[in-house]
Amino acid sequence: MLLKRFLPLVAFAALVLLLVRGLALDPTALPSARVGQPLPEFDLQVLGGEYRRSASQWHGKPALLNVWATWCFSCRVEHPYLLDLAESGVTIYGLNYKDDPAKALTWLEELGNPYAETVVDIDGDFGFDLGVYGAPETYVIDAAGTVQYRHVGVVDERVWTEQLAPFFGGGP
């Protein structure tokens, strides 16, 4: 009958464990539905260029795809770090999301351009296919063009080292 007496305590302890574990979960974490799938097809104008790009032309080496816009405040915050990353040899493609291309060009002239290439997605159609729900978002695309990871929010040194760098073999 000892077991019976302690049963409520055991049940309580189990519940506490479950709830404490629940506290540690991040309710805003939303894994991208595109992870493990090829980058969705697109055919978009390159910012500041007279030519277009499609998904397959970005294959060949692992790269970051950074979703940004001039209306996005956090993009301005992460911009200097993207410049550092580009400097250290990481290929970063830009997706100018629902923005005015003229403003976007001015932004790059003023703040510097970390992007190997930026495609212009005025209507957000490619962003929609990719599952973008805000800016900034940063995707890891591997050499075969498969989406490996999505980070929502600002990329900084910590995000790079802990989450993104492993996809680049630990470093650029």
Add this chain to the structure above:
Amino acid sequence: MKLFRWLLLSVVLCSAAAWGVIETYEFSSPALEARYKALSQELRCPKCQNQNIADSNAPISRDLRAIVHEKLETGATDSEIIDFLVDRYGEFVRYRPGLDRNTLWLWSAPLILLLMAMTVVLLQIRRDRASAMSPVQEARAEALRQKFQDEGSQ
């Protein structure tokens, strides 16, 4: 006058559900409009926590509403529209998730809880039955009661 005030109040309260949505869509048929309403209540805004796309004024919800409207007008079925969005935003966008490995516990929880409750009730009933007196014990108890009563009255 009083009636008018009540009427006004009820109109204001009833329209609360429509406050979140800014834009209005024209539908070619009332049936489509009804499906639009149902779908936008059932689809979850990916940007905001715990709001459906009908209530949310986040830009992404506006986009999703536009897509639902467009797909409805081009003749897509409800499940086609939901699948289209799940492909891009994951199961997260559904307030009524499908049955898969992750949601198995979620869907089976009511059944499991019901079974647990029934087991407890059955055990309780059995215990009550077991502790009840047999007819022989009942008769003996009655005899004893009678005896004490008789002794008391003397």
